[in-house]
Amino acid sequence: MPPQNSAHGPPFRVAMAGVVGRLIRCWCRRAVGGSLKVPALQLHVSKTAMGASQKDFENAMNQVKLLKEDPGNEVKLKLYALYKQATEGPCNTPKPGVFDLINKAKWEAWNALGSLPKETARQNYVDLVSGLSSSSDSSSQGKPEAERKQAGYETVVMTSEEGITKIMLNRPAKKNALTEQMYQEIILALEAASKDDSAITVLTGNGDYYSSGNDLTNFTNIPPEGVEAKAKNSAILLRNFVGSFIDFPKPLVAVVNGPAVGISVTVLGLFDLVYATDRATFHTPFSHLGQTPEGCSSYTFPKIMGPAKAAEMLIFGKKLTAGEACAQGLVTEVFPDSSFQKEVWTRLKAYSKLPQNAMRISKQIIRSQEKEKLHAINAKESSILQERWLSSECMNAIMNFFSQKAKL
Numbered sequence: 082m083p084p085q086n087s088a089h090g091p092p093f094r095v096a097m098a099g100v101v102g103r104l105i106r107c108w109c110r111r112a113v114g115g116s117l118k119v120p121a122l123q124l125h126v127s128k129t130a131m132g133a134s135q136k137d138f139e140n141a142m143n144q145v146k147l148l149k150e151d152p153g154n155e156v157k158l159k160l161y162a163l164y165k166q167a168t169e170g171p172c173n174t175p176k177p178g179v180f181d182l183i184n185k186a187k188w189e190a191w192n193a194l195g196s197l198p199k200e201t202a203r204q205n206y207v208d209l210v211s212g213l214s215s216s217s218d219s220s221s222q223g224k225p226e227a228e229r230k231q232a233g234y235e236t237v238v239m240t241s242e243e244g245i246t247k248i249m250l251n252r253p254a255k256k257n258a259l260t261e262q263m264y265q266e267i268i269l270a271l272e273a274a275s276k277d278d279s280a281i282t283v284l285t286g287n288g289d290y291y292s293s294g295n296d297l298t299n300f301t302n303i304p305p306e307g308v309e310a311k312a313k314n315s316a317i318l319l320r321n322f323v324g325s326f327i328d329f330p331k332p333l334v335a336v337v338n339g340p341a342v343g344i345s346v347t348v349l350g351l352f353d354l355v356y357a358t359d360r361a362t363f364h365t366p367f368s369h370l371g372q373t374p375e376g377c378s379s380y381t382f383p384k385i386m387g388p389a390k391a392a393e394m395l396i397f398g399k400k401l402t403a404g405e406a407c408a409q410g411l412v413t414e415v416f417p418d419s420s421f422q423k424e425v426w427t428r429l430k431a432y433s434k435l436p437q438n439a440m441r442i443s444k445q446i447i448r449s450q451e452k453e454k455l456h457a458i459n460a461k462e463s464s465i466l467q468e469r470w471l472s473s474e475c476m477n478a479i480m481n482f483f484s485q486k487a488k489l
């Protein structure tokens with residue numbers, strides 16, 4: 082029975098979360114046939130309890146790689162078993178020999194899941210990872226909100242204060258060039274921000290640059306499977322990255338603290354507000370790099386600034402000043418560099434006090450009109466780039482950058 086003081090207030094919600102958490106833990110224990118103990122994790126009760134999507138599952142797999150603390154062998158076995166069950170179904174391989182201790186333990190964990198349906202295994206995997214992440218985050222609880230720097234990220238800094246979640250790109254020595262790890266961490270940070278209690282989410286950069294775009298070393302790190310596999314995986318990552326911006330459900334603001342290049346410019350067409358310092362420039366040198374537009378810019382830029390101005394940027398690589406970008410509608414407002422941070426954050430703090438649900442719903446009405454179209458454009462741009470990355474034009478441009486022959 083709910084406490085007398087409130088039918089739906091915090092004490093009741095806490096109590097209910099405890100009950101639901103216990104039920105899920107109990108259900109998990111039954112699902113593995115009781116032969117593997119599920120550690121006493123505080124399972125995070127989220128939207129995923131209604132059925133994890135493939136995207137939730139992929140995000141959880143990425144999140145596992147970013148765990149700060151080793152979860153221990155028992156949990157790792159459980160993750161392994163749920164992963165195999167979710168992707169391949171019931172255990173279908175012969176039992177390893179008695180001296181093959183590690184593979185035998187893995188086989189037994191998988192086999193113990195019996196005929197657990199793939200969807201349930203996927204859900205259990207997502208819940209388990211969510212529990213692991215929130216238990217590793219719990220060390221930050223009790224600190225003042227402003228200091229609550231969220232754990233689990235290495236290339237971005239995520240903080241929440243006064244209704245605003247800030248995701249700050251944090252490789253200033255490399256002009257915040259986006260590594261593969263950084264794309265993944267931004268996807269996860271946006272996913273977390275979409276579910277937290279903040280009203281507004283901000284993306285910004287640390288140091289003198291907002292971002293110099295894709296880290297060109299991403300293309301030099303070729304796996305044993307070869308360049309085609311590299312291009313394919315990069316296209317998947319790109320598509321997921323841009324997809325996170327398309328689907329982001331609440332107001333998203335870019336605080337452009339300095340020059341922006343490549344993909345950090347193109348995705349601006351998917352933000353709700355773009356505030357720039359007068360030191361910022363906006364540069365999409367795709368043809369110079371043997372590449373083509375991404376971030377849905379082949380659609381958003383002509384729509385925002387008209388086809389002629391969009392072509393000048395996307396085909397001919399014209400670099401815009403902040404004032405020009407504002408005149409063309411890509412930037413909402415430009416501020417003098419000396420007062421940029423003060424003016425922008427004062428403005429955003431005032432906006433964050435507006436009714437949250439109204440802002441969120443308004444954003445969703447606007448986005449829903451072309452969400453499907455944006456996803457289709459994202460898919461097309463990513464697949465064209467997958468081919469471009471294998472072209473000699475693109476490979477030469479990247480080699481030029483590293484041999485210092487060409488600077489933009």
Ligand SMILES: CCCCC/C=C/CC(=O)SCCNC(=O)CCNC(=O)[C@H](O)C(C)(C)COP(=O)(O)OP(=O)(O)OC[C@H]1O[C@@H](n2cnc3c(N)ncnc32)[C@H](O)[C@@H]1OP(=O)(O)O
Pocket residue numbers: 254255256258259261264293294295296297298299315316318319342343344345366367370372375482488489
């Ligand atoms: C999953 C894959 C998805 C792919 C999506 C595709 C996206 C397309 C794009 O984003 S295209 C844009 C790519 N970006 C660039 O081409 C920028 C390249 N960088 C530069 O031209 C210059 O560095 C600069 C103009 C941004 C800044 O010049 P400056 O002289 O001021 O500074 P440095 O060149 O000395 O830079 C400092 C160090 O940072 C390294 N660095 C900067 N940008 C990148 C980058 N994009 N990739 C890799 N490394 C970068 C630079 O090499 C210096 O490193 P060092 O100190 O070790 O020498």
